[in-house]
Amino acid sequence: MKRLIIDAHLDLSMNALEWNRDLRQSVYDIREREKKMHDKPDRSRGMVALPELRKGKIGLVVATQIARFVDKGSLLPGWNSPHQAWAQTQGQFAWYKAMEDAGEMKQITNKAELDSHVALWMNDAIDDSTKPVGFILSLEGADSLINISYLEKAYAYGLRALGPAHYGPGRYSPGTGMTGQLTAMGVELLQEMDLLNMILDVTHLTDEAFDQALNLYKGPVWASHHNCRRLVPNQRQLADDQLRQLIERGAVIGGVLDDWMLCANWIRGASDPVKMGANLERLVDHYDHICQIAGNSNHIAIGSDLDGMFGKEQSPSDLETIADLQKLRPLLLKRGYSESDVKKILHGNWLGFLQNALKT
Ligand SMILES: [Zn+2]
Numbered sequence: 137m138k139r140l141i142i143d144a145h146l147d148l149s150m151n152a153l154e155w156n157r158d159l160r161q162s163v164y165d166i167r168e169r170e171k172k173m174h175d176k177p178d179r180s181r182g183m184v185a186l187p188e189l190r191k192g193k194i195g196l197v198v199a200t201q202i203a204r205f206v207d208k209g210s211l212l213p214g215w216n217s218p219h220q221a222w223a224q225t226q227g228q229f230a231w232y233k234a235m236e237d238a239g240e241m242k243q244i245t246n247k248a249e250l251d252s253h254v255a256l257w258m259n260d261a262i263d264d265s266t267k268p269v270g271f272i273l274s275l276e277g278a279d280s281l282i283n284i285s286y287l288e289k290a291y292a293y294g295l296r297a298l299g300p301a302h303y304g305p306g307r308y309s310p311g312t313g314m315t316g317q318l319t320a321m322g323v324e325l326l327q328e329m330d331l332l333n334m335i336l337d338v339t340h341l342t343d344e345a346f347d348q349a350l351n352l353y354k355g356p357v358w359a360s361h362h363n364c365r366r367l368v369p370n371q372r373q374l375a376d377d378q379l380r381q382l383i384e385r386g387a388v389i390g391g392v393l394d395d396w397m398l399c400a401n402w403i404r405g406a407s408d409p410v411k412m413g414a415n416l417e418r419l420v421d422h423y424d425h426i427c428q429i430a431g432n433s434n435h436i437a438i439g440s441d442l443d444g445m446f447g448k449e450q451s452p453s454d455l456e457t458i459a460d461l462q463k464l465r466p467l468l469l470k471r472g473y474s475e476s477d478v479k480k481i482l483h484g485n486w487l488g489f490l491q492n493a494l495k496t
Contacts, residue, residue: 138264138462139479140257142486144198144390145339145361145439146184147276149228155182160240162187163457177405181447184458186240189269192459195257196244196483198297198360198439199232199271201225205279205307212304214279221280229293232271242268245294247494254487272490274337274360277302277311284321284328291332296494299337299360300325301345309349311340312372318345318352326352335493338362338382339439343371350381356493357385361392361439363422368400376429383430388485390439391419395450398422409453416452416464420471423481433477437485438464 151157155176157166163185170180189197203224204214215221235241244250253270256262274297281287287298300322301311308322318326326349329336336357338346350357359382365373374382374389382389395409396402398418409415423436442451442458454463468478 137465138193139465140196140254140483141192141194141438141461142196142483143189143194143438143440143442143458143461144358144388144486145274145392145441145444146197146199147202147441147443147445148184148197148199148271149231150200150202151182151184151443152231153224153227157182157185159185159235160187160238161185176445178445178447178449181449182443183447183451183455184443186235186269187265188457188459190264190267192457192461193257193264194269194458194461195264195267196250196253196270196272196486198274200274200276201228201280201295202276202302203228203280204277204302204304207305210304218279218282218307222282222286225275225280225290229273232273236268239268242270243294244270244272245296245494247491250487250490250494254483272296274298274335276337277306277340278308278322278325279306281308281325284324287325287328287332291334295334297335297337297358297360298325298329299339299341300349301340301342303340309345310342312342314342316342316344317348323348323352329353330355333493333496338387340372343375343378346378350385356489357382357387358489359387359389359439361390361441361444363392363397363419364425367422367425368397368402370397373397379426379429383426383435386489388435388437388489389426390437390486391422393419393440393442393452393455394444394446395452398452404450409449409451414452415454416467417471418452419464420467423468424471433473433480434485436481438482 203221206214300309395414
């Protein structure tokens, strides 16, 4: 039995444009085509494509636009001006629209579109393989907004969620691996997002910017792809106190399936998923931890990140492709979650959050 799954973090357009992956093809065809390529660590090991999303009944995703600005001397990949970064995100948007024109995807920007799209996916009389994968646009890292006026342009084409930071320094906020507050532009960005009632994604914020953002921001807040610092100690993860603050705000936290965030002591490029015991059980450990703090299962969901610059070499060993996310249901039932908890985790918590956030 397959239940609808909502995945709140995939970098589909980055894969299409920077990895040159035609995501209309199956994961297996894409792997075959990349067999002799070595330019990226995850070549021929991709986990995500549109046919596999449909096969796994992952009918709705939060899909990113992502482009970093890098200053002189930075070793991070990125663009040398915000203007180039903006143009990159516009190419990414053009790809999503081309997928929409091809009937492969469907952009969701408000509650009416959300409800009718979910009704389509809940209708088991229609074959899932014929349904478009819904997407809600999110910007991961705000560097590409040349100035605040570009937020309005982005909102106009359907951007509904935004995480000001990514890895390293940022024009609006420092991110993962850094310390420090939002920049002056970052504070202004949050004010503008509030006016538009956008969703603030706290993922990748520094601890200082996290506190500051939660104090400043009045609108809906989520953590699209985040696990627990208590289980895997790293600043990239959420500390217990941050989890408490998010739960108090009614946030939903998307459990992420990048092995280094699932298992302590993972060494990128060296550790092996099977030997490390990196499997879906580890995600449930993180879920359990959050549920113990919350006293319920209302704040956990999926933000897989399964195409976030890694592939099978750094994914849970029990996933061959993203379609295997359906394995979570029996696993959760085995771990003592009820059928109604499972529904909330697979789609209900995101859906309720989105129905509220997109209602205006
Ligand atoms: Zn990320």
